[in-house]
Amino acid sequence: MSVPIAILAGTGALPVALAEAQPDALCLAFDTPDARIADRAEPHRLEKLGAAFDRLRAAGVGDVVLAGSIKPRLDPAALDPLMQAEAPALLAALAQGDDAVLRAVIALIERQGFRVRGAHEVAGGLTLAAGAASVAEPDPVARNDIARARAILAALGPLDVGQAAVVAQGRCLGIETLQGTEALLSFVAATDPARRPQAPGVLVKAPKPGQDLRVDMPAIGPDTVHQARAAGLAGIAVTAGQTLVLDRARLDAALTETGLFLWADAP
Amino acid sequence: MSVPIAILAGTGALPVALAEAQPDALCLAFDTPDARIADRAEPHRLEKLGAAFDRLRAAGVGDVVLAGSIKPRLDPAALDPLMQAEAPALLAALAQGDDAVLRAVIALIERQGFRVRGAHEVAGGLTLAAGAASVAEPDPVARNDIARARAILAALGPLDVGQAAVVAQGRCLGIETLQGTEALLSFVAATDPARRPQAPGVLVKAPKPGQDLRVDMPAIGPDTVHQARAAGLAGIAVTAGQTLVLDRARLDAALTETGLFLWADAP
Structure with missing residues (x-):
């Protein structure tokens, strides 16, 4: 029997997809879990990561997967001894952006003897192969627009800003910031129609250079x-093998229903 | 008597400020002018720039100032002979972004024998000296945050994106795109309060590298x-000598009323 893995779960669809793919995985929830995994998820707290690591060791876990979104809130009064030691470094990383926080968390997990996968x-099946994943394909x-959005994201990547951008006929209509992709697409949807270029535009999501996938x-x-449809876009482009595709059946249905393209460039 | 200048006016406060500073300037309006200059502004159309240049020559104008916002709409049926020749190049520039359009327009004006000022x-008095232009000053x-916003804008500048960015405690909350500063600040104002960093954040407006001032x-x-106040920000930073300050008396009153800082970095 192989060494068990553990899912350190936040909110969102990814912990659900992972739990389904790995029915034997231990599942520790650090935020209110999705109803579909609520019966499997053991409640834990960021303030008591020492206790979580003890639980993983007791279960013989070797590899852990971080999945979903976890709010970076720490109640100073609730820290266990491990977190009393580690919290200052994590809080310092928080001021430097998402990448710094994740690097610090990964380093902490690895110092505890686990491997982050x-x-x-x-x-x-969680990422796309290169080419069209839809009936529709991007026109010239x-x-x-995809190439221009990628150039914008490449320029911002070293600054730890921007996993997504919207470009229409060469004009940039939005760049993802702290608020995330949904907020970006709502912003684009609210653009004064008189100011929009003639072409509908595309959403490009791509990892930042050096981003820990x-x-x-x-x-x-x-x-x-x-949301891309509501923003008036023609389609979505991602990077093959480097973008998670959640809830594939409903995604395919959404592409069929909207007529949008989903395109994956080779990395 | 010196050679007269002309204001090629669009909408906004800048044509008004210019017309007040230059009471003898000829004023050609390419969009519905502000009420304060409506009696001075001669109506013209982008489609008939040839006629506008004839008017400038007849008045002995040497220097022209482009001021305010002009919608880049061209009715193909209304083009005069000059614009029939020039419109294709202008439309091609339109697809390449704001900078390209402005470069093309300046080149066109200069080919007609005028100097663009x-x-x-x-x-x-339309720009700021270095330092604080408000009672409040930026804290460390x-x-x-100002430095980080400037780094983001510097990275984007070569791509002709971004005259403004909002950063709070190192996290980017928004980057200006086609929709302009007001839309950016509305977007920031709508940020989920639970996701906002502890520090209020700053708006930085700066010219793009190589931007034609x-x-x-x-x-x-x-x-x-x-708008910056409504977005929860602590203040605004600009570049000394490189940001137009419109309606200074009301601006000063707004700074006093809101307690925001207005800071100008040396260029």
């Missing part, structure tokens, strides 16, 4: 497709 | 201050 490494204008891979799902 | 060159956290200088006014 990516969701795509422990569950197949959309391909130019084990813990911070860009993700899309059916909601992304509907 | 910046608003700040023909009217004093705000100074770090004669025709595309960043601008702020009293509305910017109130």
Whole structure:
């Protein structure tokens, strides 16, 4: 029997997809878990990571997967001894952006003797192959817009900003910031129609250069497709093998329903 | 008597400020002019720039100032002979972003024998000196946020994106795109309070590297201050000599009322 793995779960669809792909995995919830995994998820707290690591060791876990979104809140009065020692460094990292926090968390987990694996490494079918994943495909204008959005994201990547951008006919209509992709697409949807370029535009989601794909891979799902449609876009482009695709059946249905393209560039 | 200048006016506060500073300037309006200059502004159309240039020549104009916002709409059926020749190049530039359009327009004006001057060159007091222009000043956290916003804008500048960015405690809350500063600040105002960093954040407006300050200088006014306040920010930073300050009396009143800082870094 192989060494068991553990899912350190936050909110969202990814912990659910992982739990389904790994029925034997231990599941520790650090935020209110999705109803579909609520019966499997053991409640834990960021303030008591020492207790969580003890639980993993007791279960013989070797590999852990971080999945879903966890609010970085720490109640100073609730810290266990491990976190009393580690919290200052984590809080300092918090001021430096998402990447710094994740690097610090990974380093902490690895110092405890566990290996951090990516969701795509422990569950197949969570990323796309290169090419069209939809019936629709990007036209030449959309391909130019994809290239321009990628140039914008590449310029911002070293600054730890921007997993997504929207470009229409060469004009940038939005760049993802702290608020996330849904907020970006709502912003684009609210653009004064008189100011919009003629071409509908594309959403490009791509990892930042050097981004740790084990813990911070860009993700899309059916909601992304509907939000992109509401923002008036023609489609979505991602990077093959480097973007998580959640809830594939509903995603495919959303693409069919909206007529949007979903395109994966080779990395 | 010196050679007269002309204001090629769009909408906004800048044509008004210029017209007040230059009471003898010829004023050609390419969009519905502000009521304060409506009696001075001669109506013209982008489609008939040939006629506008004839008017400037007849008046003996040497220097022209482009001021305010002009919607880049061209009715193909209304083009005069000059614009029939020039419109294709202008439309091609339109697909390449704001900078390309402005470069093409400046080149066209200069080929017609006029010199394009910046608003700040023909009217004093439209930009800020280095330092605080408010009673409030940025604290150390705000100074770090200003530096980080400037780094983001510097990275994007070569791509012709971003005259403004909002950063709070090192986290980017928004980057200006096609929709402009007001839309950016509305987006920031709508940020989920639970996701906002502890520090209030700053708006930084700065010209893009290589931006032609004669025709595309960043601008702020009293509305910017109130919108920044509504977005929960602590203040605004600009570049000394490189950001137009519109309606200074009301701007000062807005700073006093809101307690926000307005800071100008040396260029």
